Every structure is written in structure tokens, then in C-alpha cells.
Amino acid sequence: MNRGRDFFYKYRIEFAVLGVFFALITVFAIANPRVFLNYRAYMAVFTTLGASIVLVTANVFVVASGEMDLSFPSIIGLSAMVFGVIARAGANPWVGLLAALATGVACGFLNGILVTRVGLSSLVSTLGMNFLLRGLIMILSGGLAIPLTELLETPIWKIFAGTLGVFPVQLFWGLGFAFLGWLLFARHRFGGHVCYTGDNLTSAKEMGIRVDRVKTLTFMLMGFSAGFVGVLVTLLNSTFWPTTGDGYLLLILAAVFLGGTPTWGGIGTIWGAVIGAFILGFIETGIVAAGLTGFYTQFFYGVILILALISHRYVGLKKK
Amino acid sequence: MAANGAAGNEQHLMKVSGVCKQFGFVQALKNVSFEIGTNEIVGLIGDNGAGKSTLIKTLTGVHPADAGELYWKGRRLGNFSVHAARDMGIVTVFQDRALSEQHSIWRNIFMGKELTGWGGFMRVRRQKQETQRLMKEMMGFTSSFVTPDTPVGNMSGGERQGVAICRALYFEAGLIILDEPTGGLSLSETKKVLKFVASIKESGKSCIFLSHNMYHVYPVADRIVILDRGEIVNTFVKGQISIEQLEARLLEIAGTSDVDLKVPVGSKAVARG
Numbered sequence: 001m002n003r004g005r006d007f008f009y010k011y012r013i014e015f016a017v018l019g020v021f022f023a024l025i026t027v028f029a030i031a032n033p034r035v036f037l038n039y040r041a042y043m044a045v046f047t048t049l050g051a052s053i054v055l056v057t058a059n060v061f062v063v064a065s066g067e068m069d070l071s072f073p074s075i076i077g078l079s080a081m082v083f084g085v086i087a088r089a090g091a092n093p094w095v096g097l098l099a100a101l102a103t104g105v106a107c108g109f110l111n112g113i114l115v116t117r118v119g120l121s122s123l124v125s126t127l128g129m130n131f132l133l134r135g136l137i138m139i140l141s142g143g144l145a146i147p148l149t150e151l152l153e154t155p156i157w158k159i160f161a162g163t164l165g166v167f168p169v170q171l172f173w174g175l176g177f178a179f180l181g182w183l184l185f186a187r188h189r190f191g192g193h194v195c196y197t198g199d200n201l202t203s204a205k206e207m208g209i210r211v212d213r214v215k216t217l218t219f220m221l222m223g224f225s226a227g228f229v230g231v232l233v234t235l236l237n238s239t240f241w242p243t244t245g246d247g248y249l250l251l252i253l254a255a256v257f258l259g260g261t262p263t264w265g266g267i268g269t270i271w272g273a274v275i276g277a278f279i280l281g282f283i284e285t286g287i288v289a290a291g292l293t294g295f296y297t298q299f300f301y302g303v304i305l306i307l308a309l310i311s312h313r314y315v316g317l318k319k320k
Numbered sequence: 321m322a323a324n325g326a327a328g329n330e331q332h333l334m335k336v337s338g339v340c341k342q343f344g345f346v347q348a349l350k351n352v353s354f355e356i357g358t359n360e361i362v363g364l365i366g367d368n369g370a371g372k373s374t375l376i377k378t379l380t381g382v383h384p385a386d387a388g389e390l391y392w393k394g395r396r397l398g399n400f401s402v403h404a405a406r407d408m409g410i411v412t413v414f415q416d417r418a419l420s421e422q423h424s425i426w427r428n429i430f431m432g433k434e435l436t437g438w439g440g441f442m443r444v445r446r447q448k449q450e451t452q453r454l455m456k457e458m459m460g461f462t463s464s465f466v467t468p469d470t471p472v473g474n475m476s477g478g479e480r481q482g483v484a485i486c487r488a489l490y491f492e493a494g495l496i497i498l499d500e501p502t503g504g505l506s507l508s509e510t511k512k513v514l515k516f517v518a519s520i521k522e523s524g525k526s527c528i529f530l531s532h533n534m535y536h537v538y539p540v541a542d543r544i545v546i547l548d549r550g551e552i553v554n555t556f557v558k559g560q561i562s563i564e565q566l567e568a569r570l571l572e573i574a575g576t577s578d579v580d581l582k583v584p585v586g587s588k589a590v591a592r593g
Contacts, residue, residue: 199420207432
């Protein structure tokens with residue numbers, strides 16, 4: 001068969017999602033060419049997109065392994081608090097970064113243990129963890145924010161929240177993370193084991209794959225990325241808010257499913273999820289620029305998500 | 321693992337001695353002992369529920385045995401696991417075929433035993449080339465519609481069995497365990513599978529062929545072992561018994577289980593006497 005056609009067929013889901021993205025941008029550009037033919041609109045969206053890309057990348061692993069993680073918003077918050085407290089105390093903020101990452105990984109490990117050793121359903125146990133950790137943040141912080149304006153223009157701020165040319169640097173962190181994630185997912189033995197675990201747990205076990213270890217590592221990866229995002233968001237706002245991470249839950253899951261990773265596990269696409277994050281990132285800006293009120297945002301999230309799921313069926317994404 | 325297995329009898333590839341396994345109140349295996357010779361095809365016949373699958377899961381390290389010993393080339397196996405079994409070259413083609421249906425043929429061939437280069441990254445092109453070669457040389461797939469990238473879920477039952485058996489042969493298995501390899505297959509597909517079993521013998525390897533169908537086992541097996549309700553009731557070398565005699569013996573065994581079902585629990589001993 002033709003090489004180009006093979007390539008197109010192999011990545012047909014990603015191309016379908018990309019098509020949705022360009023259709024959306026076209027509609028917005030027609031509705032308001034003044035805003036959408038200017039690069040500033042894109043840069044505004046890109047400022048917060050990096051964090052979303054990091055989160056969807058890790059989430060594809062979790063969903064492909066046949067599990068669900070609803071606790072990452074609170075892991076973001078807890079890691080952000082750890083970073084904020086350490087930086088506020090005047091310690092080296094790089095130590096704060098490491099501590100935040102370690103916090104995220106530890107929370108992910110706990111999720112993994114609850115699912116693989118205790119045998120809880122990940123859907124419910126991570127929901128519980130989400131409440132528990134958010135409650136912990138509220139108790140420890142007393143609901144108070146931590147201002148971190150002293151970090152502005154410091155090296156760590158420039159590296160994680162500055163700009164590179166006209167581009168917000170977080171976009172590159174996000175895309176770099178997604179690239180590494182794709183290598184791990186599609187080219188590394190670990191990604192294969194994640195997919196086999198989600199496809200057929202019994203088969204994977206029979207072929208000698210340590211499924212419990214694979215699942216725990218997947219939750220730890222999710223925790224790591226949430227810890228990283230906690231620092232990214234805190235540096236971007238120069239403040240730790242006790243609600244940090246709260247708004248991400250449904251948006252990230254929607255981006256993953258919109259991007260073509262099915263809910264039943266076994267397969268997934270990192271690039272599809274990244275495009276999904278772009279689509280959802282542009283909807284809000286696009287709707288406001290098109291002259292509609294912000295009240296339409298959620299309505300359009302829903303419309304796009306359902307249309308995308310229907311389109312997936314036409315490119316052959318169905319449970320066998 | 322430095323010593324070269326000098327101790328013990330060399331003629332047996334694997335020896336199972338007094339293996340027992342209990343699940344709750346069910347005694348799945350009762351004092352099971354048998355041997356698998358080097359380059360021997362052992363046919364293990366038993367009805368559904370005779371304990372065949374439990375026995376296989378014990379031989380491959382999935383379940384540890386409650387009692388009894390396993391020997392591999394005369395060496396006693398302690399601390400046995402799925403990984404230890406695979407490292408020794410015991411490979412099973414399971415009844416459910418242990419395939420990942422949403423994934424390609426090449427991913428399934430190398431599932432859990434990926435060819436990796438630096439840092440655990442897969443050598444994707446190498447794996448696809450090897451799969452292409454296997455498909456041509458062993459599986460007999462010549463259609464251009466089936467490529468190494470074809471998802472296993474799109475293939476027929478016989479083709480899937482072919483993928484699973486080729487995977488076992490590819491990894492230089494010393495002992496291949498086939499768990500109901502002809503289950504649910506059409507006549508022509510069964511024929512193909514029996515050819516595969518014969519090729520295992522030709523390549524100098526050993527095989528345990530589990531089935532409840534004696535007509536599939538008899539033509540290819542060197543030795544036939546009959547398992548009934550967790551116990552080995554007979555072992556025949558093929559020359560010792562004709563297919564008619566084997567059939568009569570199996571019917572006789574099936575008959576005793578009918579008696580057991582009809583007689584109340586308390587009078588079991590009388591019925592057997």
C-alpha cells in the first residue's frame with residue numbers, strides 16, 4: 001500500500017481531531033477576523049495551554065491503562081501549596097519545585113496502592129482522594145492564599161512562567177512534555193505494557209507483564225505531572241490559591257476523550273489529546289471574541305465533545 | 321544457576337511429582353505426577369472440569385502448588401513464578417490466546433518480551449520485520465490485506481491461534497503448552513493447528529497438548545495422559561493403545577462420573593466398591 005495513505009490511515013483519529021480544530025478556528029476567524037487574524041489572541045490562549053498539555057499527556061496513560069484518575073486537581077493544589085510554603089519561607093525555590101514533584105509522585109503512589117493492593121475502584125477512590133486532599137489543603141492553609149510576588153523575574157520564574165520571543169514559555173514545556181510522553185507511550189516498552197494492561201488484564205498477566213506495577217507507575221506519572229503543573233500555575237499567578245487546580249478536572253478529561261482516547265482503555269493518543277486541549281483552550285476565547293457572552297462557553301464545550309465522540313465512530317473507534 | 325544440572329535423570333525435560341492444589345473446598349489437583357520427555361508431545365486428555373487448566377497454571381507459575389514438586393531437567397524448582405517459567409522456556413498458548421485485540425500483530429508477537437535498544441525503547445522496525453518474516457515462513461499469511469500492523473481483533477480464530485503459537489516458537493520455547501488449541505475452530509483451521517503441533521516435534525521441542533477431544537490429540541501425541549477430576553487415571557505410550565481402546569477407556573471414565581452424580585454423597589464408597 002501507499003506509504004502516505006498508510007500514514008494517514010494510522011493517524012486517522014489524530015487527523016479527524018485536527019480537522020475539528022481547524023474548522024473551529026475558521027469559524028472563529030470568520031466571526032471575528034480582527035481578533036483571530038492577530039497573533040495576540042493565540043498567545044493569550046497559549047499562556048495557560050502548557051499546563052493543560054502536561055496534564056492530558058499523563059491522563060492518556062491512566063485512561064489507556066483502563067483506570068481513571070479524578071484526584072489530579074487536588075494533587076495540583078497540594079503540590080502548589082508545598083511549593084508556595086517553601087518559597088515563602090525564603091528557601092531556594094528549586095528545592096520547592098523538587099518537593100512539589102515529590103508530593104505529586106507520592107500522591108500518585110498512594111492512588112496506585114489503593115487501586116492495586118487494596119483493590120478499590122480507581123473511579124471512586126481517586127474521587128475520594130480529590131476531596132480528601134482538597135480538604136487537607138483547606139485545613140492546612142486556613143483557606144488563605146500565599147503571595148509569591150518576590151519570585152517575579154527570578155530565574156525560576158523566567159524558566160517556567162516567562163516568554164520565549166512572543167511565545168509563553170509554558171507552551172514549550174507542555175509540548176516538550178507531550179513529546180517525551182509520546183516517546184514513552186508509543187516507542188517505549190512501558191507504554192506498550194500500559195496499553196496491554198488496559199486492553200486485556202488477563203492476557204497481559206499471562207504474558208508476564210507486572211500489571212500492578214504498571215498501573216502504580218501510571219498513577220505516579222499522573223502525580224508527577226500534577227506536581228509540575230502546580231508549580232507552573234503558581235509561578236504564572238505569582239500566588240498560591242487554595243483552589244489551585246480546581247477547574248481542571250472536567251476540562252482535562254474532556255480533552256483526552258475529545259482527542260480520541262476511548263474510555264474503555266487499551267489504546268490512546270497523546271497528540272490527539274494535545275489537539276483536544278488546544279480545541280478546548282480556544283473555545284472560551286473564541287466565543288467571547290465572536291461577540292457571545294461567556295455563558296455560552298460550557299454549552300459549546302458540550303457540543304464539541306459530543307460531536308467529536310460521534311465523529312470518532314466514523315473513523316472506526318469502536319469497542320470490539 | 322551456574323551448575324549445569326548434572327544431578328537427576330537427564331531424559332526428562334520436566335517432571336511433576338505429587339502436585340496438589342485446592343481452591344476453597346474444591347480439590348482441583350490430587351497428587352498429580354507425570355513426566356514430559358525431551359522432544360516429546362504429551363497429550364493431556366480430560367473432560368471439562370478435570371483440572372487441566374489448573375495443572376497448566378501450576379506448571380507456568382500462575383498458581384503456586386499447595387504440595388508437590390516440579391523438576392526441570394532434573395533440577396528441583398523452588399520459588400517458581402511466571403517469569404521464572406518464561407525464562408526457562410516454558411511458554412503457554414492459553415485457551416483465551418493471551419492476545420491484545422486492539423493491537424497489531426507485531427505488538428502481540430513481542431508483548432511482554434519486546435526487542436529493546438537503549439533505555440528500554442522498542443526497536444519498532446526490527447520487530448515489524450521479524451513479524452513479517454514469521455508471517456511468511458510460519459503462519460502462511462500471504463494476503464496483502466494482513467500486514468504486521470493489522471489489529472489482531474480483525475483476524476479469524478485460527479489466525480489468532482497461529483499468532484499465539486508462532487509467538488511461542490519464536491521465543492525458542494523448550495516446552496510449549498497448548499491449552500485447547502483446537503477449541504472453537506473449524507475443521508480446516510484445526511488441521512492447520514495440528515500441523516503446527518507436528519512442527520513443534522520436528523523442531524526438537526516438547527509440547528503438552530491439552531484437549532477434551534481425543535481425536536485431535538491421538539494423531540500427534542507420543543504419550544497420552546488421562547486426567548479425571550484432578551487425578552491422573554491412566555498414562556499410555558501411543559503404541560500401547562489403539563484409538564478404539566482409548567475411546568472405550570474414556571467412555572468408561574465418563575461413566576464413573578455419571579454414577580457419582582446419581583449416587584447420594586453418603587453411599588459413595590459403596591458405589592465405588
